[in-house]
Amino acid sequence: MRTPPFHPSRPAPPCSFQVNSSPHASTRRRPPAVGEPSLLMTTPGSATSPRFKRSSPKKKKQPLSSSRLAGDFAAGEAEDARASVAAKATPSIPASPTVPSQSPVGIPLPREFFEVDALDLAPRLLGKLLRRDQVVLRITEVEAYRPNDSACHGRFGTTARTAPMFGPGGHAYVYLCYGLHMMLNVVADKDGVGAAVLIRSCAPVSGMDIIQQRRGQHTEKPILLTGPGKVGQALGLSTDWSNHPLYTPGGLEVLDGQEPENILVGPRVGIEYASPEHVTAPWRFAVTGTPWISAPKNTLRPR
Secondary structure (H helix, E strand, C coil), X not given: CCCCCCCCCCCCCCCCCCCCCCCCCXXXXXXXXXXXXXXXXXXXXXXXXXXXXXXXXXXXXXXXXXXXXXXXXXXXXXXXXXXXXXXXXXXXXXXXXXXCCCCCCCCECCHHHHCCCHHHHHHHHCCCEEEECCEXXXXXXXXXXXXXXXXXXXXXXXXXXXXXXXXXXXXEEEEEECCCEEEEEEXXXXXXXXXXXXXXXXXXXXXXXXXXXXXXXXCCCHHHCECHHHHHHHCCCCHHHCCCECCCCCCEEEECCCCCCCEEEECCCCCCCCCHHHHCCCCEEEECCCCCCCCCCCCCEEC
């Protein structure tokens, strides 16, 4: 059978194959298989065959399997857990078990609050707040020192060191003990009496990071603030703070706080040099039930 000659002016018969003149097309093409559509198919009556650019076939999106979904969920859960652990990495500030938590900012105490006998002021200071800058401490243990007390610094009279103790109540008396520890006392009574209350222990309320830095201990245990030297160090005190008024805003101040429900009493610590009646006098006061108390604890009894 003879093949008729090709005439460009004639329309191509239906479903005839045309050669794509695109430079990207291959020189030889195979005829389409049965049922396979041809990209070079023309329509009757068209003068020229349409040209198509070859493009790579699009990949069909595979639906996520249940195992993959479970893996992605588990990965998200693990990421949330790591974020939660990182958020909790900042040490929290523990509150004393026996002293209800409250705002670090209390009401300033008036000067008259301090102008009483040291034996009356000492238990009243329990639960009150000491504040210096961002550091706030709750007082948990104190000792009273009175006139004619053989354990009191005032027994030697007024000196350059003890002069603040003989000032008006409500001022600070800070002295250096053993050349190492700064000891904070709150002056009691009237001007010229010579009495004070030693702050022995505190519980942290705020500024834990600063407290730990000053103490050189990264812990939240009571060892951080149970002892008068530790309290002075946590507040960053020096003897320059001696004679500072504690009832005025700014600097170092004593603020009102929650009064404890129960109080412990016992003999003072480290005064073996004093007379027997003063060694055994129950002039040490502490909040009942709190771990933020210095040693020894076995000498304390309910009031």
